[in-house]
Amino acid sequence: MKLEFWFEYASTYSYPAAMRVEKLAKDAGVALVWRPFLLGPIFGAQGWNDSPFNIYPVKGQYMWRDMARLCEADGLPFKAPVQFPQNGLRAARITLIGNDEGWGADFTRAVYTANFGEQKDISDEAVLVSLLISLGLDAKDVLARANADANKARLKTQTEEAIKRGVFGAPSFFVGPELFWGNDRLEQAIVWAKRS
């Protein structure tokens, strides 16, 4: 049974999950599917027009401290973004192209590192271009395909699928219909996939 990894580039806890998921899945012999989506429409449906970590600042303050501890334990660079949340729309569109062509996982890790390890603005096309170039890709060509209407529609469809399947936050994992929410549930999801 395969493991689906659903992630949003603005999501803090998706960062350690994105950096860990491939090795854990590989070690367990579980096939992995990377599925970028957008939390904006999902949060909007709950009446939130901002990250809940901004709407509830006491929870937000805790989250930044928790992230710092988690990243230290995982050996990941961590600097809180200057502006939070970052807009991951462009990066998510590019990721769909990358997933088709086998460089999606590397791009995803590069985007998360830029966002949460290097305080870069991942909504900035120039930042995304430099990440694509660092992966040896033709950035102009990739961007043109990422911004094509059909690809934009794909991301929208993917987000609608997330809503239909009960996703309410990121990261989320699916093993068949079974949903697991949060970086903390990655190990449990992998055990589930192995047993299924």
Add this chain to the structure above:
Amino acid sequence: MKLEFWFEYASTYSYPAAMRVEKLAKDAGVALVWRPFLLGPIFGAQGWNDSPFNIYPVKGQYMWRDMARLCEADGLPFKAPVQFPQNGLRAARITLIGNDEGWGADFTRAVYTANFGEQKDISDEAVLVSLLISLGLDAKDVLARANADANKARLKTQTEEAIKRGVFGAPSFFVGPELFWGNDRLEQAIVWAKRS
């Protein structure tokens, strides 16, 4: 360094934490302090007059499934309460008396088991009396002391302390000023306490 375990009887994820915390702390050689408090005033300050799991039903639906999986993995009985959340005010007041007298931890586990393992109404004085009797206690005497004004004020003060120290949910753990939120963070909090 001691580990403070802050819990609310209505809180689902406090149940597995309450059932695990004593053994984990003991095995690690960490002193444990049981601190009941009320989430109501904290949620109220965030504009919630109900559990967020009821306010956001998609998240609530996931939580019940997640709890069932967690309890199965921990070998704990689990039945969702007929009414959720339960009112844990009376049980919390009793717990303060129990913590003074050395039977607080046993009472806490009995209340959580009644709430989430046996679908009992833990706001019902008769239910609490039967739990006290099962621990060999003089229930009438305990209730009188639990309901004394000074003890009611103690619980209020404890909840105010939680707010002051940044608690926004349950279970929460403190090691000195360091806050850890959620059953998932229990192991990390214990490691922190051992290192401190």
